[in-house]
Amino acid sequence: MSTIEVNKITPVSGGTTIQVGESGDTITVPSGATITNSGTANNFTSYRPNAKPLIINGDMNVAQRDTSVTGITGDGYKLCDRWYEYLSSLGTYTFAQESQSIHNPAGGAGFRQAFRIDCTTADASPSASDEFWFGMKFEGQDLQLIKKGSSNAEKLTLAFWVKSNKTGTGQVNFRDTDNGRMCSGTYTISSADTWEHKIINIAADTSGAFTDDNAESLQIQWYLDSGSNYEGGAAPTAWETDVATDRNAAGTLNIGDNTANDWSITGVQLEIGEYTSSTLPPFQHESFADNLDRCHRYYISYGNVGTTQSGFPARAYSGSGLMWAVTLPKPLRASPTVTLTGTIRAFGSSNTHDSTSAFGVTSYANTNSTIVMLQSTGFSGLSNDRSYNVMAINDTFYTLNAEL
Numbered sequence: 279m280s281t282i283e284v285n286k287i288t289p290v291s292g293g294t295t296i297q298v299g300e301s302g303d304t305i306t307v308p309s310g311a312t313i314t315n316s317g318t319a320n321n322f323t324s325y326r327p328n329a330k331p332l333i334i335n336g337d338m339n340v341a342q343r344d345t346s347v348t349g350i351t352g353d354g355y356k357l358c359d360r361w362y363e364y365l366s367s368l369g370t371y372t373f374a375q376e377s378q379s380i381h382n383p384a385g386g387a388g389f390r391q392a393f394r395i396d397c398t399t400a401d402a403s404p405s406a407s408d409e410f411w412f413g414m415k416f417e418g419q420d421l422q423l424i425k426k427g428s429s430n431a432e433k434l435t436l437a438f439w440v441k442s443n444k445t446g447t448g449q450v451n452f453r454d455t456d457n458g459r460m461c462s463g464t465y466t467i468s469s470a471d472t473w474e475h476k477i478i479n480i481a482a483d484t485s486g487a488f489t490d491d492n493a494e495s496l497q498i499q500w501y502l503d504s505g506s507n508y509e510g511g512a513a514p515t516a517w518e519t520d521v522a523t524d525r526n527a528a529g530t531l532n533i534g535d536n537t538a539n540d541w542s543i544t545g546v547q548l549e550i551g552e553y554t555s556s557t558l559p560p561f562q563h564e565s566f567a568d569n570l571d572r573c574h575r576y577y578i579s580y581g582n583v584g585t586t587q588s589g590f591p592a593r594a595y596s597g598s599g600l601m602w603a604v605t606l607p608k609p610l611r612a613s614p615t616v617t618l619t620g621t622i623r624a625f626g627s628s629n630t631h632d633s634t635s636a637f638g639v640t641s642y643a644n645t646n647s648t649i650v651m652l653q654s655t656g657f658s659g660l661s662n663d664r665s666y667n668v669m670a671i672n673d674t675f676y677t678l679n680a681e682l
Contacts, residue, residue, distance in 0.1 A: 427487025620674025
C-alpha cells in the first residue's frame with residue numbers, strides 16, 4: 279500500500295486501459311489540477327458535501343414510539359422516528375415496522391425494516407379537502423448546503439425502495455415552507471407486491487433561501503391519496519409558487535379506496551446533485567446507536583416496564599408541586615412537550631406521593647443544553663422546599679417531544 283502523486287498521465291491511443299496504483303493505494307492530485315471526464319468514468323465514488331445522511335432514519339430501523347399502531351385517522355409522528363404522516367378524513371390505517379427478508383430486493387440491499395401502511399377502513403370517495411401524505415420535515419439550518427435561493431443552488435436526487443399491492447403513479451413533493459414554493463417528481467409502481475427502487479431528480483432553485491435556524495423549512499411528501507382540492511393541476515418539475523391542485527396532480531395510487539391496499543417504503547436517501555441509477559452514491563448506512571442518537575434530537579422516551587426506575591433528585595415548591603432536572607442523551611431541537619403515561623412517585627424521608635398529571639417544562643431556553651427542568655403539580659401532601667427523589671414506577675414512561 280502506498281501514496282501515489284499523479285502529476286501527469288499521457289494517454290495511449292487505441293483505447294488502452296491505464297492503471298494507476300493498486301488496491302488500497304491513495305492517489306493524490308496536486309492542488310490546482312482539474313480532472314475532466316470526456317468519456318465514461320467507472321467505479322468512482324461521488325463526493326458528498328454532507329458527512330451524515332440528510333435523511334434521518336432512512337432505513338426505518340429506529341422506532342421509539344411503537345412498532346405497530348392501529349386505528350390511525352389523524353396526522354402526526356406515529357411509528358418510525360422522524361417519519362410524519364398527514365391524514366385528514368381519508369380512511370383508517372394500521373402502521374407497522376415491517377421486517378424484510380434478506381432474500382428480497384430491499385432486504386438484499388441492506389434494508390431489513392420498512393414503514394408499512396395498510397388501509398383498514400376505506401374511503402373511496404374522499405371529500406375535496408381530504409388528503410393523505412407521508413414524509414419528513416427538515417430544519418432550515420441543516421439545508422444550507424443546498425444553497426437554495428442563490429445562483430449556485432444545487433440539484434437534488436431522492437432515492438427510495440417502495441412496494442404496494444397497487445400499480446400506478448405516485449407523486450413526491452419538495453415543499454419549501456419558508457417561501458411557499460414547490461417542486462415535484464413522480465415514480466411508477468410497475469409490479470404489485472414487489473420491491474422497486476425509484477430515483478427522482480429535483481431541479482435547483484435560485485429563488486427563496488431556506489432560513490438558517492432550527493424551524494421547519496422543507497417537507498418531502500409522498501402523496502398517497504387526496505380529494506379534488508389537490509388534483510387537477512400539473513406536477514411541477516421546476517420550482518414554482520406552491521399550488522394546492524398541483525400537489526397530487528399526477529398521483530393515481532389512492533390507497534384509501536380499498537381495505538386490501540397497502541404501501542411500504544424504506545432505504546430513503548437524499549443526495550446533493552443529479553444522479554441516475556448507475557451513478558447514485560451508495561446509501562449511507564449508520565450503526566443503530568448513531569441513528570438513534572440523531573433521532574434523540576427530536577424525541578426521547580424514558581421509562582420502564584415492571585420495575586422501579588432510578589430516580590432524579592427533586593425539590594418541592596408547594597404542597598403539590600415538584601421540580602427536577604433530567605439529563606438528556608443529547609440537546610433537543612427546541613423546548614419539548616412532555617407526555618406521561620402511568621405514575622410518577624416522589625419518595626420522601628418517611629412517605630411517598632404519586633402523580634399521574636402531565637409534566638411541564640419550566641425552562642429549556644438554551645437548546646445546546648443537555649439538561650431540562652421538569653415540574654408536576656399533580657402531587658399532594660408535599661412539604662414545601664423539601665428534597666425528594668422522583669421516579670417512574672411500574673409500567674410508566676414519559677416522552678420528550680421536540681419534533682418539527
